[in-house]
Amino acid sequence: MTAVFTPSLFDLPTAGDAPTGEVSWLGGHRTWLDDRSWVDVVPGWLRGADVWFDELVGGVAWNQRHRRMFTQEIVEPRLTCGWALDDAPAPSGHLAAELAGHYGERFDRVSANFYRDGADSVAWHGDRVRFVHPEPVVAIVSLGAPRRFGLRSLAADDRAGRGRGGGTRWLTVCGGDLLVMGGRCQHEWQHTVPKEPGAGPRISVTFRHGDPGPVAARSERARDVPEWALR
Numbered sequence: 001m002t003a004v005f006t007p008s009l010f011d012l013p014t015a016g017d018a019p020t021g022e023v024s025w026l027g028g029h030r031t032w033l034d035d036r037s038w039v040d041v042v043p044g045w046l047r048g049a050d051v052w053f054d055e056l057v058g059g060v061a062w063n064q065r066h067r068r069m070f071t072q073e074i075v076e077p078r079l080t081c082g083w084a085l086d087d088a089p090a091p092s093g094h095l096a097a098e099l100a101g102h103y104g105e106r107f108d109r110v111s112a113n114f115y116r117d118g119a120d121s122v123a124w125h126g127d128r129v130r131f132v133h134p135e136p137v138v139a140i141v142s143l144g145a146p147r148r149f150g151l152r153s154l155a156a157d158d159r160a161g162r163g164r165g166g167g168t169r170w171l172t173v174c175g176g177d178l179l180v181m182g183g184r185c186q187h188e189w190q191h192t193v194p195k196e197p198g199a200g201p202r203i204s205v206t207f208r209h210g211d212p213g214p215v216a217a218r219s220e221r222a223r224d225v226p227e228w229a230l231r
């Protein structure tokens, strides 16, 4: 698979540089979405993000998933892949250890989304780890082109535009950035990467802890949740 991506000026690796998992927490900041949910952003967290992007585009067996919605079969507008931490491509193990040191969670599941262009997207959703944790921490490393990332409150007051949560927030995630959602974010907020005409290719690599997997999540508390709401 080929995807053309122009690396950022400040992240040009020397020839043959493999990503080592070197990270910098400098410049990281937490935004409280309301009094229970937060999102951390660390710009330029991962060094060598462009090299990892290239390695993953060409080196991963990407899946095209389909979802059934009522009587229709929907082709997911992105490619995906997932691993137990031990099987995930390097430097996932190193990054999971960095994240564990910072957040105090044992991140044991790694998933990747490949947005081939601006027509690829992920719809508004909460991650399925919410079925097993009251306050899951979900960490997302962005590789490749910048994309918009949205968060919207599920609180009734916010939907009506009156709440303290502040309705919908938008930010832009760039190659190498780390975005982490925590607190009640997966339960009381939803997130999305919307379609964005003209956007270049992007990969997000997501670290979760105690992720039950699609089958377990559905058989536990998710029987009433439609397939499209489970990620």
Ligand SMILES: O=C(O)CCC(=O)C(=O)O
Residues within 6 Å of the ligand: 111, 113, 122, 127, 140, 149, 191, 192, 193, 203, 204, 206, 231
């Ligand atoms: O690509 C992203 O930044 C978000 C991915 C996501 O929400 C998910 O995999 O559940």
Ligand SMILES: [Fe+2]
Residues within 6 Å of the ligand: 125, 126, 127, 191, 231
């Ligand atoms: Fe998600």
